Amino acid sequence: MLSQAAASAPAAPLALRELLVEAGDLKRVRSAGRFGSIAERLFARGWAHLTGGVPPEEVALEITATALAATRLCDLDEAFLSAAGLTDEQVTGVLVAGFDAVTEPVDPALRERLRERLRNRREMAEGRVPAFVAALAEQPRAGVTCPGKPRILFEPPENHAEHCLVVAVYGVVLSPFYRADPGTVFLAAMAHHFHNAAMPDAGFTGEMLLGDLLGPVMRETTEWALDELEPELRGEVERARAVLPDDATAEGRAFHAADAIDRVLQIAQHLRGASTTMGQVLDDMELVHAGPVKDFHDRVLRDMRIP
Structure with missing residues (x-):
């Protein structure tokens, strides 16, 4: 049983809320010539690094730094900026600026480690991308x-x-609050839906209808994904997944906080879009923004009675 002090202490860091809301949109950002959302592509990239033998904590820092920079920059990433003719120093400046724009609330020590990944970018080994990566990308979530x-x-x-991917990034960002190992949290999150690579998602309702059969089905389908991994990485994944059943460990708390936050923010995003007003779009977000033709744009909209 929790002590009174522990029960009254914050269960999550409110200061990170806005960053997590914004970073969740990586699930919805796409660009021409690139297949899938940024989150989907980072999920595949993370697993390529893991199968390439890169330690989980290194992958966690690399993917999280990249994701946070992309929160504002979207696909204005290292590959594009370099192809567009920017020098390495200029690329670094843009990536760090994007990162700094959103990460002020992040734990200072973690923030510096993540920023360092962008300042001193390095080549990281990549192995084959397991088949479960594409399967998970094709498997839609159940909804509510x-x-x-x-x-x-x-x-x-x-x-x-x-x-x-988003739960993994959230987990790394939240890990200092829970004093959790970020590599373990990241790897657990990246592997926590292994069963859904093969098992269609019928949500909580479907799980309850399976009843006592749910456990065996999940174990079997999880095993199919684990079988794709080499023994050393498989062992690391299984050890990380050991934190999934409960919140008895710091890593379990960081993971479950990240998972719950993402599940609810995903629905909140749909509701937020449906409730956005034209006043917010035109006034707060300056849809028709300042520039040499702003006055003309305003006159056109007024005379056309738009909105």
Whole structure:
């Protein structure tokens, strides 16, 4: 049983809320010539590094730094900026500026470690991308389900690769608050839906209808994904997944906080879009923004009675 002091202490760091809201949009950002969302691509990249033998903590820092920089920069990433003719110093400046724009609330020590990944970028080994990566990217999430009630679906649905990546990034960012090992949290999150590479997602409702059969089905389908990994990496993944069942460890708390936050923010994003007003778009977000033709734009909209 928790002590009174522990029960009254914050269970999560409120200061990180806005960053997590914004970073979750990596599940929805796409660009011409690139397949899938940024989150989906970072999920595949993370697993390529892991199968290439890169230690999980190194992968965690690399992918998290990249994701946080992309929160504002989107696909204005190292590959594009370099191809567009920027010098290495200029590329670094842009990436660090994007990172700094959103990460002020991050634990200072972790923030510096992540920024260092962008300042001193390095080549990291890549191995084969396991088949479960593409399967998870093709597997849509169930939406909102509750036993005995029809599901609530929001379009377009996120996929399991996107969810796992965002939970992994959230977990790393949250890890200092829980004094958790970021590499373990990251790896657990990247692997926590292994079963859904093969198992269609019917949500909580489907799980309850399976009843006692749920455990065996999940174990079998999880094993299929684990079988794709070489013995050393498989052992690391299994040890990381040991934190998933409960919140008895710091790593378990960091993972479950990240998972719950992402699940609810995903739905909040749909509701936020549906409730956005034209006043917010035109006034707060300056859809028709300052520039040499701003006055003309305003006159056109007024005379056309738009909105």
